[in-house]
Amino acid sequence: MSSSRFITLEGGDGSGKSTQAKRLVAALKTHGIDALGTREPGGSPGAEDIRHLVLNGDPGRWDALTETLLMFAARNDHVERTIKPALAAKRWVICDRFTDSTYAYQGAGHGLARETIRRMEALVLGDFRPDLTLIFDLPVEQGLARTKGRGKEMRFESFDTDFHERMRDCYLAIARKHPERCIVLDAAADEDTLAEAVWNMIAKRFKLG
Numbered sequence: 001m002s003s004s005r006f007i008t009l010e011g012g013d014g015s016g017k018s019t020q021a022k023r024l025v026a027a028l029k030t031h032g033i034d035a036l037g038t039r040e041p042g043g044s045p046g047a048e049d050i051r052h053l054v055l056n057g058d059p060g061r062w063d064a065l066t067e068t069l070l071m072f073a074a075r076n077d078h079v080e081r082t083i084k085p086a087l088a089a090k091r092w093v094i095c096d097r098f099t100d101s102t103y104a105y106q107g108a109g110h111g112l113a114r115e116t117i118r119r120m121e122a123l124v125l126g127d128f129r130p131d132l133t134l135i136f137d138l139p140v141e142q143g144l145a146r147t148k149g150r151g152k153e154m155r156f157e158s159f160d161t162d163f164h165e166r167m168r169d170c171y172l173a174i175a176r177k178h179p180e181r182c183i184v185l186d187a188a189a190d191e192d193t194l195a196e197a198v199w200n201m202i203a204k205r206f207k208l209g
Contacts, residue, residue: 008134009097013144013156016136020136020198021096024094025094028092033092034089036093039095040078040097041074055155063110068106075102095130104171132202140164143187172184
């Protein structure tokens with residue numbers, strides 16, 4: 001496979017996207033495609049340090065603007081040190097969260113103006129965007145129920161239900177605004193059924209055998 005691809009997986013907490021990201025990387029490799037799995041915040045040593053700051057601690061630890069600046073600092077390091085080098089090496093990159101999460105969490109969730117996020121996105125990413133984004137949609141209470149017992153990196157899960165409802169609405173609005181890039185999946189399906197749906201969409205979109 002000569003062309004690299006950048007695919008992001010998005011969705012609320014407990015939607016199963018992290019599991020599906022790992023399964024997609026494995027499926028691509030079984031089809032002879034060199035794929036790298038990565039995540040946000042994180043994905044590079046510096047970005048992983050920032051991940052610890054953002055995902056742990058008291059819910060009110062950061063205000064919306066500070067949190068967004070941290071996210072984009074991590075994203076810049078991740079893109080420059082991990083994602084772009086992998087794409088240049090003709091690898092496929094499967095990323096668990098990307099900029100859509102910032103619009104959902106810090107924008108819709110915390111109330112930071114969309115234009116503020118857009119300006120940071122333009123500064124850090126320019127016109128760099130995913131080739132495809134899969135959005136895993138799940139009722140909020142069902143998703144949060146799945147996260148119980150994880151015991152770590154639970155700062156965002158501790159926000160109230162309204163916060164998560166605003167996030168969900170934002171993801172669906174993003175999908176409506178960018179139908180050429182985004183596909184919404186029913187994340188209430190069981191893991192195997194969802195993995196099959198993901199693979200079928202990837203195979204169809206990128207004409208894989």
